[in-house]
Amino acid sequence: MFDLTLTQLADGLERGDFSSQELTQAWLERIQREDAQYNAYITLTPELALQQAAQADAQRAAGQAGRFTGLPIAHKDIFCTIGVKTSCGSKMLDNFIAPYNATLVERFNTAGAVMLGKTNMDEFAMGSSNENSYYGPVRNPWDTTRVPGGSSGGSAAAVAARLAPAATGTDTGGSIRQPAALCGITGLKPTYGRVSRYGMIAYASSLDQAGPMTRTAADAALMLQVMAGHDPRDSTSAEVAVPDYTAQLDLPLKGLRIGLPDEYFSSSLDSQIAAQIQQALRQFEALGATCKPIRLANTARCIPAYYIIAPAEASSNLSRFDGVRYGYRCEEPKDLMDLYTRSRGEGFGREVKRRIMIGTYALSAGYYDAYYRKAQQIRRLIQQDFVEALKEVDVIMGPVTPHTAFAIGEKNNDPVAMYMEDIFTLSLNLAGLPGMSIPCGQVAGLPVGLQIIGNYFAEDKLLNIAHQFQQATDWHTQSPVKL
């Protein structure tokens, strides 16, 4: 049962092979038994899960089941869930029980999904290794001495280790794609605005986007179908029609034009990873696609631009955590300033404080033009590069990460080295484009991810391409755990 994909579980529920309650019970037991070695979950919600499962079974019995009814999934602990702790991986929100549901959570509930629990993450989604969680690091199921990537490391590890059939994640600079690559699963960052951000705790509002983390592209299609759509509560969510993602999975790839950015195959890329990517590209050619080199000239500038814009927005977004209304408050504050400085000083972790300080500095009087405005200009250039490139090719492919999963602690004291790991993923968030990571090989027993970048709202195309690849290969079926 634990090796079945979300799609297969949906089929099983429809056939009556098992009930949602049986399914949910089994997954809950597995999590309780196995998660100690991965630390993928912050909170398990067994009572709620079984209650939702019973409801789902009743719905099915009444003939009112939809495709998602009764399917268990996990939510990243960045999404507000009514009555359940929503910590965002931070001591600041360790005591925070959300009084409302995120739109995304609401949509899954309406679709009949069962929530198994809330997954671990880098504090406030800031990190590429999941070492920045107040709840301790998540361990990579392929090698528990290594990181799973971040910030959606808990979701990636849970899916890889068969502790959830699928999970939600969020991606501000690669936080879905990078952990998906490092854990050997399928991750999709949709177009900015495709999925509502309401109830998703903001890190960098103009970059944040939620997406599915699954074992297969078909599963991602199933998940995205529930997640995508306009939300009147999020002004930045797009009023663009949502296609039937599953219906397009089987389209042939003949004639597909793939662009390969020179900048993504540069010296910073591990040669063994490059070899795996090349092999995947041969596979696409075998499926009828053609490859051609393209330029994304401003790629290298994405790191400084991102590390101005994201911290700037974060410094403002995280101001609400002040110890006044909810969340962590220091013991016996002497006065208002003491309340602020100690609540925030004690409640936030090191990386969060670092980014708040960078962002505050970048927005300060006299520095705004040199940093924030300049970064926005670079952002537009990066976006233009993609728009131009996507006139000549249908999709862009390349690596997700320059390296495979690194050891826990290895880059923890070198923030810049850590930031450099995101060089292939940040650009997409700056441009607002959709991107996928799918498993395409292994190096020394560790998974390698292939990144597929498409045009705005071309998620259906990305899923189709990924699915066709997965029909022809078996990297996505490799499991780090014995069942």
Next chain:
Amino acid sequence: MEWETVIGLEIHVQLSTQTKIFSGASTAFGAEPNTQACAVDLALPGTLPVFNENALRMAVMFGLAVNAEIGKRSVFERKNYFYPDLPKGYQTTQLAEPIVGPGYIDIETEEGGTRRVRIHHAHLEEDAGKSLHEDFHGMTGIDLNRAGTPLVEIVSEPDMRSAKEAAAYARKIHAIVTTLGICDGNMAEGSMRCDCNVSIRPKGSETLGTRTELKNINSFRFIERAIETEVARQIDLIEDGGRVVQETRLYDPDRNQTRSMRSKEEANDYRYFPCPDLLPVVIDETYIEQIRQTLPELPDARKARFITEYQLSEYDAGVLCADSAQADYYEALVKQTGDAKLAANWVMGELAKNLNQQDLDIRQSPVSATQLAGLLVRIKDETITGKIAKQVFEILWSEGGNADAIIDAKGLKQVTDTGAIEAAVDQVIAQCTPQVEQYLAAEPDKRGKMLGFFMGQVMKLSQGKANPGQVQGLLKTKLDALLPK
């Protein structure tokens, strides 16, 4: 040395939308603390703002009313600072691209002329909550009901030259926003608050002196007094060899003095940047034109109409139109009585006097236009005299009811019964022999004046109820009959 005062005003106007600028919570005043603050207003993690289109419409109305350019594209920005009643840690406001661009209004000066006050811009923003310092045993309570109430902040150029002009400008803005119906105008509840930037310079100088900012003044009278006080302080300071420091000051109306709140050095770096949760607001000419079509008659136009339609003096029309509710009240009165002059006298006389005494707004008047109209028609049809009318008005004011019932109940009906009046006249003539003799001995052209004494006596005797015209006629006839032939 002769000094010139230079004043610029920043006026915050609360828009009378049903719901907040970025959330669906109610904006009604006076609810129990924190009962009108939803997840967005409390800045719960993950919440997002959604712009209230009504606030946009109202801001555009204001812009059109002050002859301003309307921003086809306006952008919300975040003004970042920490304060307990600012739940998000930033205020969502507009800076570089406001909804209302440069405009102007004309105000009447003390000398009887007009002065054009330019408006630099007006922008939309959200109000903060309130800190409550009482009842919390040394701690501070936070009420977020007001957080997220839509405001238009109207920033003038430093075009005013006296405290009176500043107050006139504020009154004019008040008249405009209440006429437009975009603000309830209730200053006591903080619906309109004013920051005054005040500086002085030697008369004739073109350079601006260092200014101070007087924060959060919520009455026209206080605007005037605060500025006068501050100007006097600045003059004393400079004439004693000191210099004005740029700072924010608070006006204390109880002591009639201003005191320093914070200096420029202590000012925040607000780190403004465009709010990534809100899209730029883009509107087109059609939208603006549609709003222009819905604009009501504005105070200046109304005043001009009052002068021609009701034959009012420029002054009276100006006073009546200074507050749209007052002008409405007046017009209702005219409609129900058919007497523009009588209505004007009463609104600006008895009614205004009573309102002022109790510091009430005309919206809070205990006597409605209909009630007052009921009284005025009885003056017109001579059921009662003007003097009695004042008594009836006092009763209407304090006890309510309607004029006819009061007149009946108190027996205040004017006496027009000739017999009764004649008896009173005879009685007075009989009792006032010395005055009668003086009257008879006087030169014919002096007698008219002397008639007043007898009038007073007869009215007194009739407790004010006798018809004055009849009394006068009878007195004259009877006294003249005593003259030697």
